[in-house]
Structures are given as C-alpha cells and as structure tokens.
Amino acid sequence: MFQVAEFARLTRVSVRALRQYDEAGLLVPVQVHAATGEDGYTTAHLPRLNRIEVLRALGLGLTEIAELLDAGDPAVDRVVAEHEQRLVDEIAQANSRLRLLRALRTLLADTDDLPEVEVRPVPSLLVAARSAPAGEDVTGLLAEVEAYVAGHRARSNRPPLALLADPDDETVTVAVPLARPVPPDGRLEVGFLDPEPRMACLVHHGDPARLGHVLQRMLRWLEHTGQRPGGPVRQVYLRMGPQPAGRPPRQRGDAPAAAVTELQVPLRPAGMRPEGTHPGTGPTTPGPRRAPVRSTS
Numbered sequence: 001m002f003q004v005a006e007f008a009r010l011t012r013v014s015v016r017a018l019r020q021y022d023e024a025g026l027l028v029p030v031q032v033h034a035a036t037g038e039d040g041y042t043t044a045h046l047p048r049l050n051r052i053e054v055l056r057a058l059g060l061g062l063t064e065i066a067e068l069l070d071a072g073d074p075a076v077d078r079v080v081a082e083h084e085q086r087l088v089d090e091i092a093q094a095n096s097r098l099r100l101l102r103a104l105r106t107l108l109a110d111t112d113d114l115p116e117v118e119v120r121p122v123p124s125l126l127v128a129a130r131s132a133p134a135g136e137d138v139t140g141l142l143a144e145v146e147a148y149v150a151g152h153r154a155r156s157n158r159p160p161l162a163l164l165a166d167p168d169d170e171t172v173t174v175a176v177p178l179a180r181p182v183p184p185d186g187r188l189e190v191g192f193l194d195p196e197p198r199m200a201c202l203v204h205h206g207d208p209a210r211l212g213h214v215l216q217r218m219l220r221w222l223e224h225t226g227q228r229p230g231g232p233v234r235q236v237y238l239r240m241g242p243q244p245a246g247r248p249p250r251q252r253g254d255a256p257a258a259a260v261t262e263l264q265v266p267l268r269p270a271g272m273r274p275e276g277t278h279p280g281t282g283p284t285t286p287g288p289r290r291a292p293v294r295s296t297s
C-alpha cells in the first residue's frame with residue numbers, strides 16, 4: 001500500500017487530481033493507518049485510474065466519467081473508440097487538405113514544356129460503377145466497389161479508374177473492371193464504358209492530388225496539336241491494379257508519391273462541335289449528358 005504522494009509520483013497523476021477523484025467518488029483510497037486516518041492506494045486502483053485519465057484526456061467532466069464508469073467497461077471502450085475514430089478522420093481530412101494545397105502550389109511554377117502523350121484506341125470495358133458527389137473520397141469509393149466485386153469473384157485484370165465529370169456536374173464516378181456481369185445492389189450500377197477510338201493518354205508518377213497540374217499539361221498538348229477533348233476525362237490507377245479478394249485498392253496509409261496514374265482524354269473527331277454550342281452561336285447551357293456507364297440490359 002502506498003501513501004498518496006508515493007502513488008502520485010509513480011503514476012504521474014498529481015496529488016491534487018487524486019484528491020478531486022476522491023471527492024467525486026471516482027477513485028476512493030483506502031486507509032493506511034486506522035488511527036491516523038492517513039489515506040493510501042494500491043495497485044488494485046490502477047485499472048480504474050487509467051480509465052479516468054483516458055476519459056479526462058478526451059475532455060470529459062468528472063460527472064460524465066462517473067456515469068461511464070458505472071456503465072461498465074463496454075461503455076468506456078465505446079466512447080474511447082468513437083473519439084479515436086473522430087481524430088483519425090480529422091487527421092485524414094487535414095492530410096487531404098495539405099496534399100491539395102501542395103498540389104495547387106505546383107500550378108504556381110508554370111512551365112511551357114509539352115508532356116509525352118500517347119494517342120491510342122481504348123476498347124469498351126465492362127465495369128461495376130459507383131457515383132457520388134465530387135467531394136467524396138475516391139479511395140473509399142473504390143474500396144467499396146472492389147469489395148463488392150471481390151464478393152462475387154468477378155474481378156478482371158484491368159486497373160480501376162475514375163470518370164471525372166465536368167465541374168458543373170459536381171459528381172465523380174469510380175469504376176472497377178469486371179470479368180463477367182454481377183448484379184447491381186442499388187448504389188452500384190453494372191454496364192459498359194463506351195470504346196474510344198482515339199484516347200490521349202498521359203502517365204503521371206506521384207500524388208494523384210496533382211491532377212490539376214497534369215490536366216493543365218494535357219491542355220497545353222491539346223492546344224499545341226490542335227486536338228479537342230471529346231468526353232469525360234478518365235483517371236486510371238495503374239499502380240493499384242486488381243487486388244486480392246477483400247483488400248481495398250489502396251489504403252489511406254500508402255505513400256501517394258508511389259502512385260502511378262494515367263490520365264485519359266477522349267479526342268473529338270475533326271469537325272465535331274463542342275458540347276453545349278450550336279452553329280453560329282456561343283456556349284449555351286448544356287443539356288442532359290450521356291450516362292458514363294451504358295447498361296448491360
């Protein structure tokens with residue numbers, strides 16, 4: 001049995017805090033000497049003290065802590081897990097904002113060099129696709145679709161991709177290639193990406209967050225060659241490729257700098273008018289756009 005000061009020294013909890021816990025009925029010491037009334041603690045107090053300290057670190061008050069301790073260990077574990085997940089989410093969001101800021105800074109270092117773009121045909125592709133608001137995490141969306149496809153053992157050996165809608169559409173569609181059709185589940189659709197006879201392809205090594213920089217380099221190439229974009233931009237994740245069943249395409253902890261992405265821009269045939277224009281007029285409000293994935297039915 002240890003005196004209060006001794007216990008405080010070895011647990012790194014102040015005597016004042018121990019007195020507060022005692023007064024609140026959270027951690028009641030035992031008497032070392034009945035005659036003097038001197039208080040003390042034993043190692044049996046450690047598990048409860050540790051729970052109190054963890055909950056205090058989360059910003060909970062003594063009354064809330066008392067209620068959780070009375071509810072039992074499952075309640076304490078649940079609250080700690082919830083706070084931990086919130087911190088993980090906040091860190092992920094902060095890292096995402098930091099990556100975006102660093103990517104945007106690359107636009108300040110303007111350069112006129114032309115990228116090495118390959119123009120080639122891209123065949124029709126059977127995919128399972130999921131659309132979401134443009135701000136959604138593409139990695140998480142792909143992981144969801146990959147898991148669904150893996151559950152049906154229908155994954156092909158082609159890399160996954162994202163279809164980038166026009167900014168005004170405010171949507172993004174991720175697609176996982178299939179070896180055979182699978183049933184849609186309400187949020188996922190199954191169908192074909194149309195073939196593209198002429199696709200301008202540019203490979204990017206590094207963080208996919210630098211998409212804006214890569215797109216602007218592609219824009220310089222299009223201007224230099226007199227080509228015009230003819231459809232939704234595709235972002236193909238070459239580094240990911242097909243994954244073993246049950247494993248998402250790329251965990252958040254993977255180094256973005258190691259990623260390899262191919263930007264694909266469909267080229268419009270010569271003489272074809274830009275979307276949203278009419279002969280002899282300027283731009284108009286775009287009408288309904290073709291769905292990115294053509295149904296198998």
